[in-house]
Amino acid sequence: MAKVWIDPNDRVDSVEIRYTWSPIGTQPDFSNGKDEAEVMQVVLGTNPRVRQAIIEIPRYLEGKDNYLLHYHFGGGGEHHEGFTQVYTEEIVSKEIEYIDHEGLLTEVRVLWSVGGCAAPNWTQARLEGLPLQVPVDAPGHDAEGEGLADEAIYELVQTVPLPRRFVARVWGPRGSKVEYSFQLLRNNTPIEGDEFVRWDNNQGQNFSVVLD
Known part of the structure; x- marks a missing residue:
């Protein structure tokens, strides 16, 4: 699945997306390596600059075909520190x-x-x-x-x-x-x-x- 980020200014060096998943009704756990990460790649010819990452998520979680996907963006040099809010989407089939x-x-x-x-x-x-x-x-x-x-x-x-x-x-x-x-x-x-x-x-x- 593709996720997209748009740079808020031209001072952003790099961006990564960190993501994890959990059963319906539960909170995400980003601690102790329980999440995944991808560096977002710049889409050529975009202004403002658009970045995209392809993330791999499961089809089933604990035997069920619907669950929650949680992700946030961050990283990338002195002008872009910390992470955004956590976004949550329900994955369904x-x-x-x-x-x-x-x-x-x-x-x-x-x-x-x-x-x-x-x-x-x-x-x-x-x-x-x-x-x-x-x-x-x-x-x-x-x-x-x-x-x-x-x-x-x-x-x-x-x-x-x-x-x-x-x-x-x-x-x-x-x-x-x-x-x-x-x-x-x-x-x-x-x-x-x-x-x-x-x-x-x-x-x-x-x-x-x-x-x-």
Whole structure:
């Protein structure tokens, strides 16, 4: 996820963002190395100067897909000391779907970003009704990405009646807009040359959803 800072004057040397997360209803703890930090990079050609940092946050916290993200800005030379107030955002998720009416697909992946920023994320879609043979805690199961790409072989997929519904989740601050596109794959087929990788990006416009 991208975070942005705008320099209040031209005397700012450098800025860092420090961030942490906590369950809903709890306070942040920035002490004893319990937070993360990134130095914000200047966006070329901006005046006043804009800085941006890409931060990595979890998709699940204590088994839940919503939690609080806390962050503040500071550091950077004699003219910019200390930290700003702490900002808090609620991170939420939302389910999106892709319907395969023709039965051509073996696998669906989602490429998404919050606000169309330059911080893309991948989520492996899960095929509803797929008779999974691998426990969720087994090696190879993609708990973070919600799917089971390697084990979703062609023969198993064919047992799911049409239309087939692939579902995935995207994450971001509540109220934010997530843009996404689908990578569509047909693989592990018994016929040589009967495989493909295609994209559905809403005719170049991308799909979008608001995380409410």
